[in-house]
Amino acid sequence: MTGAVHPKPQRLRPAVPAVLALGANLGDREATIRAAVAALDAVPGIRVERLSSLYETPALKVDGVDHDAPAYLNAVTGIRTTLGPTALLDAVNAVENDFGRVRDERWGDRTLDVDIVDFDGRQSHDERLTLPHPRAAERAFVLVPWLDVDPDAVLPGQGAVAELAARATDTVTLYAPAADQGDPA
Secondary structure (H helix, E strand, C coil): CCCCCCCCCCCCCCEEEEEEEEECCCCCCCHHHHHHHHHHHHCCCEEEEECCCCCEEEECCCCCECCCCCCCEEEEEEHHHHHHHHHHHHHHHHHHHHHHCCCCCCCCCCCCCEEEECCCCEEEECCEEEEEECHHHCCCCHHHHHHHHHHCCCEECCCCCCHHHHCCCCCEEEECCCCCCCCCC
């Protein structure tokens, strides 16, 4: 017998699909969302596959829509991940923190919010994470961008995303950044 070392075979976790919703209403919202998507893609075990268009929505607070608060930009990204649901939550929370996320007020203004909307079609609930996201079925600002990345999407336990989006009542507008304000030619 030789002195060769044979490494123990490793079980690799297969990559599974997940859907993340991003929102920002403070600072340079567009730059924040685009940089956050790049930061998520740089996390080992996460590969961003698709990114929706950006959509603008009025701020939704605990008491309802607040037209006096800065509007949100929202997007949805389809990813594949080898992380488990809790590890993915830790990763998205770390990205939020890197972008200055403060958690002082429930549904308060924020530099960045990243929610796990769907994780491989799983339905689960624990003290840290509910899958799918518990309010996703009601929110056009999640459903409409999700249709950009997957027109045939289904929200587990709720139904077709297209049907849910048609019933949602919140206002969602395709975002068009302001034109350059430079001197006319």
